[in-house]
Amino acid sequence: MTVSLQLYSMRDCPDQIALLSQLPTIGITRVEGYGGVYDDPAAYRAAMDANGITMPSGHLALDDIEADFDAMMHIATTMGMTKVYAPYLEEKDRPTTTAGYIALAQRLDAAAKRFAEKGIPFGWHNHDFEFVALDDGVIPMDILLEHAPTINWEADLAWIVRGGSDPLDYIQRFGNRMSAIHVKDIAATGTNAEEDGWADLSAGTMDWLTLIKACRALNTDLIYILEHDKPSDPVAYASRSAAAFNTLWEASNV
Numbered sequence: 001m002t003v004s005l006q007l008y009s010m011r012d013c014p015d016q017i018a019l020l021s022q023l024p025t026i027g028i029t030r031v032e033g034y035g036g037v038y039d040d041p042a043a044y045r046a047a048m049d050a051n052g053i054t055m056p057s058g059h060l061a062l063d064d065i066e067a068d069f070d071a072m073m074h075i076a077t078t079m080g081m082t083k084v085y086a087p088y089l090e091e092k093d094r095p096t097t098t099a100g101y102i103a104l105a106q107r108l109d110a111a112a113k114r115f116a117e118k119g120i121p122f123g124w125h126n127h128d129f130e131f132v133a134l135d136d137g138v139i140p141m142d143i144l145l146e147h148a149p150t151i152n153w154e155a156d157l158a159w160i161v162r163g164g165s166d167p168l169d170y171i172q173r174f175g176n177r178m179s180a181i182h183v184k185d186i187a188a189t190g191t192n193a194e195e196d197g198w199a200d201l202s203a204g205t206m207d208w209l210t211l212i213k214a215c216r217a218l219n220t221d222l223i224y225i226l227e228h229d230k231p232s233d234p235v236a237y238a239s240r241s242a243a244a245f246n247t248l249w250e251a252s253n254v
Contacts, residue, residue, distance in 0.1 A: 003245045004030035004056065006182065006227040010234045011036050017044070019235075020051045026239035027246070032180075032225050033058035033079055034087070041078035048079075055079045057154075057180055057223055059087035059125065065111050073118060083179055083223065084115055085125040085154040094129060101140045105147035112150040121179060123152030131163025139165070145174055156182035156227070157211055158198075168214055175218030183208065183245060184227045196230045201241035202248065212252040 005028045013019045016037055023029065033055050037044055048055060058081045060072045065086065076084055086108065095101045108124055115122035130141040145153065155178045157167040171178070185204030187197050202208065215222055226245060231237035 001249050002030055003242055004032050004223055004225040005238055006032045006225050007037055008034045009228045009231060013234055017047045020047050020053055022235060024052055027242045028238060029053050031055050038075050041075050045078050055081055057081055057083040059085050062086040069114055076120060084120055084122050087125040088127060098134055098136055098138050098143060101143040102147045105144045108151050109148040121152045123154055123179060125154040126156050127159045128163035131160055131165040145177055152179040153177045154180040158184045158186050158206060161186060167211060171214045171218060178219055178222060180223040180225060181215055182225050182227045195232055198228050198230060200237055202244035208248050209251055212248055216252060
């Protein structure tokens with residue numbers, strides 16, 4: 001297994017092109033794209049190729065997909081993406097009712113069908129807000145998965161925990177919908193405040209060995225993607241976490 005790295009984790013590196021030459025030296029040759037590296041897709045792809053790096057997955061905003069699908073397809077194909085995920089909704093844009101989340105699910109399902117016509121699976125990447133019950137007690141993530149039957153799911157298991165739900169429960173219930181996993185760790189309560197309470201992989205509180213075993217048991221075709229939302233030293237974070245993932249992967253192979 002070659003772990004991937006969400007490039008959002010590296011957004012504070014001053015030279016994103018130069019960063020690509022560093023990644024293979026720390027064991028990373030696959031990345032996941034986000035909006036900050038799409039300004040010149042051809043130039044970025046050339047830099048990836050020069051350094052032996054591929055981008056099997058990427059984040060594209062739902063609003064951008066709906067506004068200019070062809071432009072988003074150009075980014076996806078230029079970068080070599082085989083899976084695309086809509087990553088986020090600003091708080092002001094988030095539904096507050098079941099009906100609102102059903103409408104969002106329908107938008108996602110429509111986007112998934114357009115990408116499917118191009119041979120690219122499309123899905124949703126969660127944060128914590130999708131696991132906070134609505135006033136009627138319904139969990140938004142459940143609505144999205146039920147009412148957008150054609151979408152994949154890029155499951156950010158640490159955000160599930162922060163949303164107050166059990167990631168193992170969701171792996172068991174919806175493992176067949178997952179096509180990628182974000183692998184990151186939550187720091188112990190009261191620590192790493194300067195990093196918004198996140199931690200390097202295996203330096204936090206998540207039981208990643210159990211989670212990886214559960215994922216492997218249900219789905220053998222997942223992309224595993226390292227992420228840290230606010231690392232104080234991005235390159236050191238990526239190096240330590242890639243090594244930790246390799247150790248976890250070997251340990252989970254039982």
